[in-house]
Amino acid sequence: MLADFAAKQTFSNLEMFKKAKAASKLSWLKRDTTKFNTGSVAITKNGVHISGLMESRTNLLDITSEQATIALSVSKKDPHINEIVTVVEYEPGTEFLVSPIVIKILADHTRRTGTVINYTIFDKEGETLFTTSDASKVYNIYVPPILPLDKIKDWVPQANSHKITSEDKVLQLRNAALKGMETHFSADSKTSYGSAVIANGKLYFGGVYSSFDHRMNLHSEMVAALAAIMDGSRDIETVGIISNKFIDELPHMCGCCRQFFSEIQEKTKREIEVFVFSFDGKQVFRTKLNEYFPSSWHSGLSFDERQISKK
Numbered sequence: 001m002l003a004d005f006a007a008k009q010t011f012s013n014l015e016m017f018k019k020a021k022a023a024s025k026l027s028w029l030k031r032d033t034t035k036f037n038t039g040s041v042a043i044t045k046n047g048v049h050i051s052g053l054m055e056s057r058t059n060l061l062d063i064t065s066e067q068a069t070i071a072l073s074v075s076k077k078d079p080h081i082n083e084i085v086t087v088v089e090y091e092p093g094t095e096f097l098v099s100p101i102v103i104k105i106l107a108d109h110t111r112r113t114g115t116v117i118n119y120t121i122f123d124k125e126g127e128t129l130f131t132t133s134d135a136s137k138v139y140n141i142y143v144p145p146i147l148p149l150d151k152i153k154d155w156v157p158q159a160n161s162h163k164i165t166s167e168d169k170v171l172q173l174r175n176a177a178l179k180g181m182e183t184h185f186s187a188d189s190k191t192s193y194g195s196a197v198i199a200n201g202k203l204y205f206g207g208v209y210s211s212f213d214h215r216m217n218l219h220s221e222m223v224a225a226l227a228a229i230m231d232g233s234r235d236i237e238t239v240g241i242i243s244n245k246f247i248d249e250l251p252h253m254c255g256c257c258r259q260f261f262s263e264i265q266e267k268t269k270r271e272i273e274v275f276v277f278s279f280d281g282k283q284v285f286r287t288k289l290n291e292y293f294p295s296s297w298h299s300g301l302s303f304d305e306r307q308i309s310k311k
């Protein structure tokens, strides 16, 4: 079995603080001079899943480090999270508030796994800012019924990545996307999407991490990208998508994901290639992201950058 899923692990507060702080170094931030950053660690009885914050230039597509660790635990078929620890760094003198959105994401995860999540936030010095033994009980106006998903009952923890072999790369991409599809995590969808990315000689994959409000869903392409980036493989060169909803059609990437990947491409300066597979294996659509999404939105220069460019 993988070292990542070794025997049941217990950690001291100091160990968890250190792991979450290390996770914040993996964050994908809009600017180097950011004043806010977080890192999270999600602990299950099988292992540990870590993630930094994933910021988007649009802000709309930001992914909190807590949701990212949850989505990554699901992509590894290890969804029963007992504990999430976050380290937050913020500007001195500003007030820190616990995000109700993160609390809701945690409550909704418990709703679908039946596993209670202990949630703790530390500041960067290790002082406890917030702690609860059950994130689903924080808000008494939001107490959804616990209905664990059927599909997770048979799940056995797996890796969400593997090395590329010398075999057909496109076939490996498709097969990895199919593996990602198995981890589509939703309470109400009968169909599934899966994606895989190639980065640094490895394939990373994941499925949709859906939310009850349908507003904070993570699409499978985003989960696969998170898997790579939070493993330190930032140079994503290929993304592939498949869905059992599109048997003899192509499940094209949505506009949000095109923007999401165009921001990755802008930062890494590595051109991304897109593969869209029909489920029956008969159609493959292949294109460059720049052709697929020629006019991505960008925020222009920041005030500071503009001042520098004027000099």
Ligand SMILES: [Zn+2]
Binding pocket: 219, 221, 253, 254, 255, 256, 257, 258
């Ligand atoms: Zn999408």
